[in-house]
Amino acid sequence: AKCKPFTNHPFLPYLLHLLRLINFFSSPQLELPFSPLTLFHTTAKAKSIFLFTSALRMMKNNPSYCVLHFFCCFSCCLLLPALVLSHHIYGNPASDIVDIINKNRTDQKLPHLNDSPGLGCMALQYVELCKGNCTDNNAVNCKPPEDDFTEVFAPNCGVELPTFGTITGHIVGCQRDYLEPSLAFSQVLIKDKKSVSLLKNRSHTEVGVGLVGLHKGPFFWCVLFSNGQTNSTFVLENRGAGIQQKNGCYSGSSTPCSGGQRSSVSVAFFNVFFIYCVSILLFTLL
Structure with a gap:
């Protein structure tokens, strides 16, 4: 079966919540947050996790949505906040x-x-x-x-x-x-x-x-x-x-915030990779 257009996927709203979830976990515990908007309440984080797992369950029950298509888009969704994060942290x-x-x-x-x-x-x-x-x-x-x-x-x-x-x-x-x-x-x-x-x-x-x-x-x-x-x-x-x-x-320094700790980009990509692996595991188990 053909993959349905991505814009018509019913799990598209779930990806938006997923972005919020990724932003939170990708934010390294350094001096500055990814953004004040990413400091979610516990209920919001729980909702994002629930919606994400629901999307995976729906995909498993509907193979026509193309697992490969989803994970390609999913990978992009993971990389985007990490890149934005690196830009934000590296200011002064x-x-x-x-x-x-x-x-x-x-x-x-x-x-x-x-x-x-x-x-x-x-x-x-x-x-x-x-x-x-x-x-x-x-x-x-x-x-x-x-x-x-x-x-x-x-x-x-x-x-x-x-x-x-x-x-x-x-x-x-x-x-x-x-x-x-x-x-x-x-x-x-x-x-x-x-x-x-x-x-x-x-x-x-x-x-x-x-x-x-x-x-x-x-x-x-x-x-x-x-x-x-x-x-x-x-x-x-x-x-x-x-x-x-x-x-x-x-001020007056060319060293970015938290430059002495692990690179914020490395931390972000590590967390992104971890969540990516968890998502595959969840998809297998659900």
């Missing part, structure tokens, strides 16, 4: 926030701030230390000692101590759910008079942003400001080549 939202900060300042006729990788790395170290200390009101319940900047954060980043400048201000915020850079800027970082005052401070010359979190949250953002001379303060040894970035991301 910390650098995006720096761009937003500078746009906000220049719109108000304030000087542009230099994006300092040294400050950005230390901002990441700051939120790494505070990770997990986010209250129910989305407030960071953590304040590292001032000495940690020179004794912990700077050495961990490889900041050359003779170039350690003055930190003129910092903003820290957290949120249970991941927010895109523009929302993180307005809803987490710049949300009161104190943070607005820091943003508009004319003494700032440099800025660095760090971001860390788990794919289910909470997420932490930190902005550090300095009045140091551009490219001569907070200088990284070997231009940061020796930094072993394990979690999160920081």
Whole structure:
């Protein structure tokens, strides 16, 4: 029997639910989620699993729908979210926030701030230390000692101590759910008079942003400001080549978020392959 056109297949709606399911399982447990839309409730995930198994059962009872045709389409459905995932993870939202900060300042006729990788790395170290200390009101319940900047954060980043400048201000915020850079800027970082005052401070010359979190949250953002001379303060040894970035991301870095962990693309394709094998097993057993 001829294969029915794919658009006429009654299990096409099931594939849409399958995409949601694949997106969830393909999202590696790194710092950033595939998308806020993929953080489904348990009931939604259960529904997707039920619909998927129902589609397989229907196919087994109707061989005319062509198993090969289905699995070819199914393979494409598996690969698409993985490719989209790799594109999403490989951005740097910390650098995006720096761009937003500078746009906000220049719109108000304030000087542009230099994006300092040294400050950005230390901002990441700051939120790494505070990770997990986010209250129910989305407030960071953590304040590292001032000495940690020179004794912990700077050495961990490889900041050359003779170039350690003055930190003129910092903003820290957290949120249970991941927010895109523009929302993180307005809803987490710049949300009161104190943070607005820091943003508009004319003494700032440099800025660095760090971001860390788990794919289910909470997420932490930190902005550090300095009045140091551009490219001569907070200088990284070997231009940061020796930094072993394990979690999160920081502005001014060419390393993508979670670059120190397993490649997000590899994780995604591994999970895709696993679900593909499970689907074949289910088709055989149903």
